[in-house]
Amino acid sequence: MTIGGEAPKALALMWSFVTVTWILNLFMPFARIFIEERRPSSADYVCSLSNVFLLLFAVLFHIAAGHGFGQSMPSLKASEASLAVKIGMIGQTFAILGMAIAKTCLGLFLLSILKGTELKWAKRLISTAFCSLLIDSIVTTIIFWVQCRPVTKIFDIRVEGTCDINVTPFAIALGVWCIVVDFLFALMPWFLFHNLVMEARDKIQLCSIMSIGVLAGICGIFRTLAVATGFTANYTLDTVPLIVWSAAEMAITLICYQVMSLCRSWRMVRGRLRKDSTSHHDSANAEGNSIDVHRMDGIPRGDKVARRTYESLRHGCNEGFTQQLTRVWCPDNDTDSTTGILGPDGRELATPVNSRICVKREVMFALLE
Structure with a gap:
């Protein structure tokens, strides 16, 4: 079946997000090993895992588009529609979990910044935020797959069964909590980093990059609004905005961490260049x-x-x-x-x-x- 309807535009956006995040993700190990001369951090590994989930998210919906995703469900064959919904549900599972993993990446970075400080309340707040988001994501994923009995009833209307659980409230609650975490991680640095022992210019740069999370929060608002209207009988068409906004929110969160990490490597390169220049000056004066x-x-x-x-x-x-x-x-x-x-x-x-x-x-x- 040919890809049609809203699918081409949705896939173009999704693959654009994947391309940008993966280009940055491939630069990160190089920067860690050859510039910073250290092993990747735990946040780097978490970031890479979230990148894999984003890639699988895009791949699965590309496959689903070949079976009718992005097109009106009544115009599809029942077998094609059920397969498109099934593949789409698997893709959404990676999106739900990948979103929480991406926020965890930022949380771990903030904790590494605050390591060794007396700001215990901030550490607890950050840890509670991303840990609770992970738990909420897992719970929502489980409910997403057990809302109907048998499970095949969820994606195949031809199967007899009952759906006793309404997943929409759980999905909305998860979306709202993602928004809260986005804005929390984006704005906290402005209040916490004023005592960091570094130049004011570097502090402003670090806080400004973290503020990219505000854009992720805005995407989260649109995604949550799409959740409220996406789970309808015309699932293959009405979920398109939900899928696109989910990919955008996850990608922006990852880009926020990746750019921040690469900027840190650039500061080290800049510092080494200055050091080499100064060492040459010292050698000439101290001879x-x-x-x-x-x-x-x-x-x-x-x-x-x-x-x-x-x-x-x-x-x-x-x-x-x-x-x-x-x-x-x-x-x-x-x-x-x-x-x-x-x-x-x-x-x-x-x-x-x-x-x-x-x-x-x-x-x-x-x-x-």
């Missing part, structure tokens, strides 16, 4: 000297982080940061403490602890002019 001398006169008076680090080194202790100080690098009046003070993992909040740093030789640290 012939027995001790490393870095000028301090270029530090702005308001740069409390750089001055406190210098004073801590002078007195042999560092009471302002949680991590061991391995290097201080402040090139070109750049006080990026993310890479310069706390090292490549400097996105954690700094909380006061008593720790000591032993300096083997006298070193004067300065902000290079």
Whole structure:
């Protein structure tokens, strides 16, 4: 059977979403291994799993379109219509679970940012949000498949049986909770990340990328509205908006995490380029000297982080940061403490602890002019 009706437009949109997310997903392992020089995180694996679910979602509805998805159900043969609905239900199962997995990916990323901080309430809120969403998705999926007895009654109107459960309220509740989680994860960084030890520019960039989740929330609103009208007798045609909005919401959620991860890799590349330039400058200035001398006169008076680090080194202790100080690098009046003070993992909040740093030789640290 030829693909017709609303299916071509729906499939074009779905495959566009799949293409974008998979291109970004293939770049992520490269960035982790060769740029950041570390193994992929748990959030990366969860993101890849959600990408697989999105791909299966698109593949199954492409197959369903060959049996009548996107066309009016009365115009289809009963055998073709039942097969289209059956394949579509399998596809929707991957969409329901994949949606929750995509939100979990963002939740794990936020938890990694807050690791080592005292914001326990925020950690609990984030964990509760994506865990409850996963549970809700599983429950909705089960109800979706057991709403009728026998199960074949759901997708084949020729089969005798009864449908005792109305799945629509459960699907709407899941859609509403997805919207809440989207807006929660999109807006929380603006309130939590102001104490991060990094440049204001990087904070704004991180929060702005997380705000892409607002678009996912908007898609979720349209998807939830489509749920209320999609489960009708004309299932093959009336579910088209539901399918498209589901794919859009899942894809935007994944893109949010993927872009954020790749931007982090780009910041590391940028930092290394600056470091190489500064190292070359230091080698030229320090040639012939027995001790490393870095000028301090270029530090702005308001740069409390750089001055406190210098004073801590002078007195042999560092009471302002949680991590061991391995290097201080402040090139070109750049006080990026993310890479310069706390090292490549400097996105954690700094909380006061008593720790000591032993300096083997006298070193004067300065902000290079």
